[in-house]
Amino acid sequence: MRSEKIIRLITMGMALTMPALSWAEEAAPAAVLDTGNTAWMLTSTAFVLMMTIPGLALFYAGMVRSKNVLSVMMQCFAITCLVTVLWTMYLYSLVFSDGGSMQSYIGGMSKAFLAGVTKEALFPPYTVPETVFSMFQLTFAIITPALIVGGFAERMKFSAVLWFTALWVTLVYAPVAHWVWGGGWLGAMGALDFAGGTVVHINAGVAGFIACLMIGPRIGHGRTAMPPHSLVLTMIGASLLWVGWFGFNAGSAVAADGAAGMAMLVTQVASSVAALVWMLCEWVNHGKPTTLGIASGAVAGLVAITPASGFVGPMGALVIGAAAGLACFLAAAKLKKIFGYDDALDVFGVHAVGGILGAILTAVFVDVSFGGVGLKEGVTMGHQLWVQFVSVGATLVYDVIISFILLKVIDVVIGLRVDEEQEREGLDIVLHDERGYDL
Amino acid sequence: MKLITAIIKPFKLDDVREALSEIGVQGITVTEVKGFGRQKGHTELYRGAEYVVDFLPKVKVEVAVTEELTDQAIEAISKAANTGKIGDGKIFVFNLEQVVRIRTGETGADAV
Numbered sequence: 001m002r003s004e005k006i007i008r009l010i011t012m013g014m015a016l017t018m019p020a021l022s023w024a025e026e027a028a029p030a031a032v033l034d035t036g037n038t039a040w041m042l043t044s045t046a047f048v049l050m051m052t053i054p055g056l057a058l059f060y061a062g063m064v065r066s067k068n069v070l071s072v073m074m075q076c077f078a079i080t081c082l083v084t085v086l087w088t089m090y091l092y093s094l095v096f097s098d099g100g101s102m103q104s105y106i107g108g109m110s111k112a113f114l115a116g117v118t119k120e121a122l123f124p125p126y127t128v129p130e131t132v133f134s135m136f137q138l139t140f141a142i143i144t145p146a147l148i149v150g151g152f153a154e155r156m157k158f159s160a161v162l163w164f165t166a167l168w169v170t171l172v173y174a175p176v177a178h179w180v181w182g183g184g185w186l187g188a189m190g191a192l193d194f195a196g197g198t199v200v201h202i203n204a205g206v207a208g209f210i211a212c213l214m215i216g217p218r219i220g221h222g223r224t225a226m227p228p229h230s231l232v233l234t235m236i237g238a239s240l241l242w243v244g245w246f247g248f249n250a251g252s253a254v255a256a257d258g259a260a261g262m263a264m265l266v267t268q269v270a271s272s273v274a275a276l277v278w279m280l281c282e283w284v285n286h287g288k289p290t291t292l293g294i295a296s297g298a299v300a301g302l303v304a305i306t307p308a309s310g311f312v313g314p315m316g317a318l319v320i321g322a323a324a325g326l327a328c329f330l331a332a333a334k335l336k337k338i339f340g341y342d343d344a345l346d347v348f349g350v351h352a353v354g355g356i357l358g359a360i361l362t363a364v365f366v367d368v369s370f371g372g373v374g375l376k377e378g379v380t381m382g383h384q385l386w387v388q389f390v391s392v393g394a395t396l397v398y399d400v401i402i403s404f405i406l407l408k409v410i411d412v413v414i415g416l417r418v419d420e421e422q423e424r425e426g427l428d429i430v431l432h433d434e435r436g437y438d439l
Numbered sequence: 440m441k442l443i444t445a446i447i448k449p450f451k452l453d454d455v456r457e458a459l460s461e462i463g464v465q466g467i468t469v470t471e472v473k474g475f476g477r478q479k480g481h482t483e484l485y486r487g488a489e490y491v492v493d494f495l496p497k498v499k500v501e502v503a504v505t506e507e508l509t510d511q512a513i514e515a516i517s518k519a520a521n522t523g524k525i526g527d528g529k530i531f532v533f534n535l536e537q538v539v540r541i542r543t544g545e546t547g548a549d550a551v
Contacts (some may be wrong), residue, residue, distance in 0.1 A: 202463075228485055282484065288484070290484055292486055293484075293486065331487075333486055333487025334487060335486065
């Protein structure tokens with residue numbers, strides 16, 4: 001129809017003449033809204049939020065004792081809400097705005113309270129609205145502190161969890177995310193972290209580890225049996241995490257294109273391999289395969305493929321998945337026993353170890369010979385490995401130091417841990433006046 | 440009157456209930472319990488942490504019977520709950536001092 005043709009011409013004309021939205025400080029290329037990309041990113045955002053609520057919440061809840069089931073869910077839910085508010089106020093700005101002279105280390109306050117994030121605004125070079133980009137990134141900022149819950153589950157005060165979350169996302173997550181994704185020094189150095197191996201998983205895993213060391217083991221740890229109270233919940237949670245992870249990795253392409261497709265592919269492959277490897281390890285080691293084992297293996301694979309998901313191909317996914325299944329199994333099942341630390345939900349064993357492994361292997365399997373997208377022009381594998389090491393190391397060191405300080409301060413001011421009687425009775429009743437089950 | 444308490448394997452509950460019904464014992468109270476005698480437990484594995492679980496699920500059956508039915512009841516339960524394997528359970532017999540039917544106020548053998 002003629003009117004259709006006219007409308008199409010007018011729309012094209014508008015698109016071509018629309019002024020590029022660029023910030024004063026950087027000369028960004030003209031970005032135009034792509035509806036396909038935007039649709040995918042809207043979906044991805046929902047997927048990644050689902051990973052925390054209820055994915056992670058269920059995954060963790062099933063693994064703790066029934067008297068603490070609500071405490072874990074409450075923490076995940078509350079963290080979601082708290083980080084959202086802080087993100088709106090200043091976290092988004094700290095990660096993604098220009099920090100001027102401090103740009104290498106942290107952003108500025110030009111986007112505080114999401115200033116400039118209007119209905120029409122894009123975030124060059126992306127072709128999706130800045131609202132969507134901002135919310136997508138928020139879901140990453142949410143799940144990272146939620147993961148840390150695993151290190152101190154069943155014994156940390158709720159108020160301490162809130163304070164720690166607020167301070168940690170401000171002083172650790174925001175800077176590290178800025179270093180890698182916000183125009184900071186790690187990204188500038190060429191560190192490859194597609195969807196958050198360092199920013200999310202190493203960060204969370206290490207902080208969880210420090211927290212578990214500082215708060216101390218649960219009463220009875222090592223002597224009393226503390227088996228998961230409902231692996232049914234855990235399996236449902238693990239499944240939601242897996243499906244949601246497509247938003248996490250494929251969504252990090254910020255486009256509905258081949259890169260997203262490959263990210264989804266390698267995510268699926270790596271998690272499956274890792275799950276089977278962990279399952280086999282248990283079968284050989286203990287005599288029987290377990291549901292907790294296969295679920296943990298899948299998560300380990302998902303963690304390890306996260307930094308690599310935009311850079312490697314199926315071959316890389318197979319190897320990374322297998323390596324993660326084995327390494328994380330050893331870390332969770334063996335290392336923990338040897339050193340005796342009470343990393344209740346294996347944040348360190350799965351997220352730190354998996355994240356570090358994935359980050360390093362990314363440098364190897366990005367190479368075209370392994371089916372990856374290829375190293376950058378002029379960059380050797382050796383150099384990329386070095387960059388990955390620096391990225392991992394810097395995150396590790398910074399996270400350890402700041403997490404330690406934060407936990408120390410909070411402990412002195414309000415105390416991290418509930419008292420013995422409260423811990424024995426259970427956090428649900430003691431901290432929330434509620435029971436998870438009324439059977 | 441006697442109160443017969445029997446600890447049995449859970450899957451034997453239906454057989455025991457039927458056997459008691461056949462000899463005329465209508466009322467029964469059932470509780471889910473756990474315990475062990477000579478039957479060994481099993482190990483459970485959760486991410487490398489092995490737990491030895493001694494307690495096994497059992498079912499406790501309680502029936503109040505008159506003197507006349509006591510031996511029959513014991514035999515009925517024994518036969519119905521028996522599998523021949525370790526863990527079949529035990530029967531305890533208590534003297535029952537008083538029984539009251541709440542609805543009517545009947546006492547003694549009329550209430551059993």
